Amino acid sequence: MKSNVLLQIEGMKCEDCATHLKRALQKLQGIERVLITDWRSKRASLVTTQQWNEQEVLQTIEALGYQGTVIERMPIGMDSEERSKDYDLLIVGGGSAAFAAAIKASELGAKVGIVESGVIGGTCVNVGCVPSKFLIRAAEVYTMARNPRFAGLGSCNMPLDWAELIDQKEKLVSLLRMQKYIHLLDVYPNISLIEGKARLRAGIQLIVNNKTYTSRKILLATGSSPSIPPIPGLKETGFLDSTTALSVKTLPSSLAVIGGGAIGLELGQMFARFGVRVHIIEALPSIAMSEEPEIREQLSLYLKEERIELFTNSQVRYVEKTGENGCFISIQNGEKEIGLRVEKILVTTGRSPNTAELGLEEVGVKKGSRGEILVDSFLRTTNPDIYAAGDCAGLPQFVYVSAFTGGIAAENAINGAKRSIDFSSLPRVTFTDPQIASVGLTEAQAKKEGLNVITSIFPVKEVPKAIISLDTRGLIKLVSETNTGKLVGAHVLAAAAGDFIQEAVLAIRHGLTIQDIVDAFHPYLTMSEAIKLAALSFKKDVGHLSCCAS
Known part of the structure; x- marks a missing residue:
């Protein structure tokens, strides 16, 4: 046995x-x-x-x-009772959390069933990270070709075939879906796919296509979907969301983006770079409100330089259709009422957990105020035999969080490992150009927690790699404990910021100090040097140092 x-x-x-x-x-x-x-x-x-x-x-x-x-x-x-179960772990959902959980459970010797009613792969590979970042990168190349920074390089007014670009995107998505998801079902014989819509039933059971499946444990990994605000006239007028916007047949002449968070900023800038006149409407005082104020202000300036119009502190009063291909948006900006006419509307006001019609109430699984499944520190729901991971559990909405929590939930469910998750060193990246990359506490968050902190704000224009690349946009802000020198937050606005934030992630995770960062070797003429220079600027004027000196 x-x-x-x-x-x-x-x-x-x-x-x-x-x-x-x-x-x-x-x-x-x-x-x-x-x-x-x-x-x-x-x-x-x-x-x-x-x-x-x-x-x-x-x-x-x-x-x-x-x-x-x-x-x-x-x-x-x-055991006789266990032998009668169809599976050791049944997973509802077929995205990153589900597959990470299935693989982990399979490695632990469990028999696993994945229940999925839609397309295998979930949001990220099908309609999220992969297709959006593909188009964002294409827009960057298109912009650089038309606006080279180097003397002696003429601008290239390259033609744009949107339909061909979308076709290439779809082929890439299909390839990755096959490689990273569907083919894995052949690699792990303990994992089987059950196609259909699942509903929970008492006794650790799932009903799929009128057939009942039993299991020792169940994991809910159903993800999330775009959340649409109740704006009068929006539904009747029609709109794009973060999913449908990535597959439009033709580019609109103008676009209003409702929501100035990460998704709205990424897609808004992407469409603007392909020649669409873009307006971004944000109800809060600034775009990217979760970021440091210095970063928000700088990014706003850069977007405006690309002729993107920003409306902050602005609420959409109502929307109405005008003619065959047009929309009118009424905006309340303080005491002013603004009317905006555009061809299309893109709604990027967040995402909501996919938790409806699962039968949660029937099995004693409680939800929170936003519809998220409530879990404890071990990702166990209010029913001890049912776990939840990823977006549907109200966790940070990143694919790497979904995959990580899926694996943790599976391990806890199968062998009772009781592993919990520490999000204190969780990084996030907004794929604008320049990118935002952040980890740890902002200055305001640190002070709210009662920490005595000092900060360093270092301009990217002082980083040698940025200087020779002729792209000196942005800044690095580090937050450090005054007494210990320990790094508690790092916030970067720079080209490819997401590619060098990991040093700060490891520093925060392992409790390293500003001096630890300064003392480490950093290759010259790489953007990783930016973190060291920002750390060095706590005590020295970097402008008065020779190359690589500290």
């Missing part, structure tokens, strides 16, 4: 410790698989057969200088 055995391991000090321990345990008889997700968790999960010897395992751990304790044993679907 196979079992999942959960061990508490004391004494591991680094990733190498976990690697050496894993190799040693895998050599023992009766050990099919060893999983140590993170040495800091002090947990190891074993898939064992009847031939395993508990004493031998504990002695092996002790011989390597650690202390091991068996804290749980769980048969893998072999």
Whole structure:
């Protein structure tokens, strides 16, 4: 009989410790698989057969200088009651959270079923990150060709075939969906796909296409969908959302974007660069309100330089259709009423969890005020046999969060690992040009938490890589604890900011200081040097230093 055995391991000090321990345990008889997700968790999960010897395992751990304790044993679907279950884990949803969970559960020896009623792959690969960033990158190339920064390079007024670009985007999406999702069903024989709409039923059951499936545990990973505000006349007039905007047959002459958050800014700038006259309407005092004020102000200027019109502190009063291809938008801006005529409207006012018609109430799963499934720190719902991960659980709406939480939820569900998640070093990137990349606390958040902090605001125009690239837009703002020097926040507005924010992510995760960053080697003429220079500027005037000096 196979079992999942959960061990508490004391004494591991680094990733190498976990690697050496894993190799040693895998050599023992009766050990099919060893999983140590993170040495800091002090947990190891074993898939064992009847031939395993508990004493031998504990002695092996002790011989390597650690202390091991068996804290749980769980048969893998072999007891009479468990044998009657169709699956060890049934997952509702077929996106990043679902597949990450399925793979993790399969690695733990579980039999897994994925239930999906739509297209496999979820939001990111089909209608989100992949297609939008493809078009954003195309718009960057199109803009650079028409506006080269280097003397001696003439502008190239290249033709634009929108239909061909959209066709290429669809082919890329299909390829990645096949490679990263559909083909994985062949790689992991323990995972099967059940096509249809799922509804929960008491007794850890799902009904799909009038057929009932039983499982030891259930994971809900149903994602989210664009949220549409109740603006009078909007539904009757017609509008685009973040999904449909990526597949329009022809480019509109003008576009009003309702919502000045990350998605609205990314898509608004993309359409503007392809020649669309763009207006962005934001109800809050500024665009990108979750970012530092210095970054918001700078990005606003850059967007205006690209002839994008920004309306902040503005509410849409109503919308109405005008003629065959037109819309009228009434905007309230303080005491002023503004009328705007455009060809199309794009609504980017956030996303809502996909939690309707799942039968949550019937099985005791509670929802929050925004429709999100309520979970505890282990991603367990108010029904202890049902877990939730990703957007539907009200977690930060990033594909990497969905995948990570899917894996954690599966591990907790299958072997009771009780792993929780620390979001304190979670990065976010807005793919405007220049990009915004942030991690940790803003200055205001740090002060609100009672921290005594100091900040450094360093202009990108002082970064050598930016200087030779003739793109000196942006700034780096670091937030540090005054007494300890520990980095608690990093916020960047720069070309490719998302590609070098990871240093700050690791610094915050591991409690590094500003001096630790300064003391590390940073290759010259790379944007990674920007983080070091910003750190250095806490104590020195970088403008008075030679190249690479600190």
